[in-house]
Amino acid sequence: MDLQTMSLIAVGLTFLVYIAIAIWSRAGSTEEFYVAGGGIHPVANGMATAADWMSAASFISMAGLIAFLGYTGGAYLMGWTGGYVLMALLLAPYLRKFGKFTVPEFIGDRFYSTTARAVAVICLLMISLTYVIGQMRGVGIAFSNILNLPITLGLLVGMVIVAIYAVMGGMKGITYTQIAQYVIMIFAYTVPAIFISIEITGVALPQLGLGSTLAGSDTYLLEALDRTMTEIGFGSYTDRPGMGTYNMFLLTLSLMIGTAGLPHVIVRFFTVPKISDARKSAGYALIFIALLYTVAPAVAAMAIYNMTTTIQTGPVGEETANLPFDERPAWMDRWESTGLLAFEDKNGDGRIQYYNDANPEMAAEAEGYGWAGNELVEFDRDIMVLANPEIAQLPNWVAALVAAGGIAAALSTAAGLLLAISSSVSHDLLKGIFMPTISPKAELMAARISMLVAICIAGYLGLNPPGFAAQVVALAFGLAASSLFPVLMMGIFSKRINKEGAIAGMLVGLITTMVYIFLYKGWFFIPGTAPLSEPDGWILGINPSGFGVIGAILNFATAYIVSGMTKPTPVEIQELVENVRVPRAQV
Structure with a gap:
């Protein structure tokens, strides 16, 4: 059976599972819609949390990041997983004890202000x-590249599937669907990795295969990869220049506190029966995430090893080592049609050749052999995981499994984000501020309508992404780190911070981070503007991806200064903080 047919079957079966779960777990109350009735087991919640967190960026882009950034890519592994440690220790149990539905609701009650709640909604949105x-x-x-469908049709199908199980089931339906999606994702990610590890090193566990020798050889995989990468002029794989210790530290810390402040992840800990279960859920989520994240470095190295050995030019001048364009593998031809992989035969010799222009000696020698320059003109890092089974010539059912996994990863996180948006609109804005007397039935209907509207907006932006869309993940984490994480921490651990301090802190953190990132990544909503020069123009050399830490510091400082200049926190709120923070017997 061909790859497209196999992929359609695999994805179609998973969609049937999602729809069946949605029908079975239809939410009948606002509590079930927002927090799944608060009755999810910690293990199940940990699995759903892992799926909620491991988005398309984790599944599709993680290995590509590591493959192209080298050790610097470890910042993403450390930051994203380390954030769960912060969440488990500093946020999850206390927010669960507070017993509210959403993050803005906690902020509004803790800081005794509907304005604070509204600002929190703005940050969340x-x-x-x-x-x-x-x-x-x-x-x-995922649909366009793997199933050979137009991207518009693929996105519309995805929107319909999300609408069915998210609008119908709410958090209850999303939770059980995410459990199924996690199982699909982990199999889709690890099964190809195991096959490829056995093929390259003879070791079944990819984590161990990364440090093993090539099958039938005394040469280590990383040693062979270093030699191959050096021969083609791209530098050693294990010793690449990164962003520097300073920016790597800022990026790691920003991702950590950004993770801990993501509202769609935090709300998952409101769905368990007891306070102690919230911390257990975070622990289980770390275990489930580690099953994928510890495999990512191996997938990165093995994918780029297979790719470079397929199209390796070898030492300059050895034409027999250059891949004839007409003899390129089928996976290259298919990915070229997507625009994510592209070659240009600049000297018309019918071969695929490339070298790094940063190596002037190699460039000069290449020109002497008639090479006109780097003929690998486009290689999108996001194709690493998706193309990996085809590059390794694995069976079509493995590639189809990866297709289902990639789509599951995108849908699981999208559903969690859309629910967070819907809840903030219906519960925090509508019921919490504008229509406090609305009935539960009307609120549930408003939640479903706002979910549909959010899906339409998200679909439109997905089809027509702004110029800034490539850095959208970094922006999201920076915003979470600079706006919500500090106010949640201060709300739990400081009785001194009042409503004026919280509001000012959130606004300063949010605005400064947005301005800095937009300055250096482009004001996509203002025609004719362009990003400032980078990295020379960065303030104090700070990479925009790690600026969330600076925004968080400004948030904390502003909140404490403004709180010290205004009325102290009311006594009853101080008692509330004490009650939330101090452990009780029944947890």
Whole structure:
């Protein structure tokens, strides 16, 4: 059976599972819609949380990041997983004890202000909308690239599936669907990795295969990869220049506190029966995430090894080592049609040749042999995982499994983000501020309508992403780190911070981070503007991806200064903080 047919069957079966779960777990109350009735087991919640967190960026882009960034890509592994440690220790149990439905609701009650709640909603919407653009785009790309469908049709199909199980089931339906999606994702990611590890190194566990020798050889995989990469002029794989210790530290910390402040992840800990279960859920989520994240470095190295050995030019001048264009593998031809992989035969010799222009000696020697320059003109890092089974010549059912996994990853996170958006609109804005007397039935209907509207907006942005969409994930984490994480921390651990301090802190953190990132990544909503020069123009050399830490510091500082200049926190709120923070017997 051909790859497209196999992929359609695999994805179609998974969609049937999602729809069946949605019908079975239809939400009948606002509590079931927002927090799944608060009755999800910690293990199940940990699995759903892992699926909620591991988006298309984790499934599709993680290995590509590591493959192209080298050790610097480890910042994403450390930051994203480390954030769960912060969440488990500092946020999850206390927010669960507070017993509310949403993050803005906690902020509004803790800081005794509907204005604080409204500002928190603005922060949540900014974070979630920027994040969901990438997820919905990922749905369309997965369909377009793997199933050979137009991206518009693929995205529309994804929107319909999300609408069925998210609008109908709410958090209850999303939770059980995400459990199924996690199982699909982990199999889709690890099964090809195991096959490829055995093929290259003879070791079944990819984590161990990464440090093993090539099958039938005394040469280590990383040693062979270093030699191959050096021969073609791209530098050693294991010793690449990164972003520097300073920016790597800022990026890691920004991703950590950004993870801990993501509203669609935090709300997952409101769905368990007891306070202690919230911390257990975070622990289980770390285990489930580790099953994929510890495999990512091996997938990165093995994918780029297979890719470079397929199209390796070898030492300059050895034409027999250059891949004839007409004899390129089928996977190259298919990915070229997507625009994510492209070659240009600049000297008309019918071969695929490339070298790094940063190596002037190699460039000069190449020109002496008639090479006109780097003929690998486009290689999108996002194709690493998706193309990996084809590059390794694995069976079509393995590639189809990866297709289902990539779509599951995008849909699972998109559903969580859309629910966070819907809840903030219906529960925090409508019921919490504008229509406090609305009936539960009307609120549930408003939640479903706002979910549909959010899906339409997300779909439109996915089809028509702004110029800034490529950095949308970094922006989302920066916004979460600079706006919500500090106010949640201060709300739990400081009785001194009052409503004026919280509002000022959130606004300063949000605005400064947005301005800095937009300055250096482009004001996509203002025609004719362009990003400032980078990295020379960065303030104090700070990479925009790690600026969330600076925004968080400004948030904390502003909140403490403004709180010290205004009325102290009321006594009853101080008692509330004490009650939330101090452990009780029944947890």
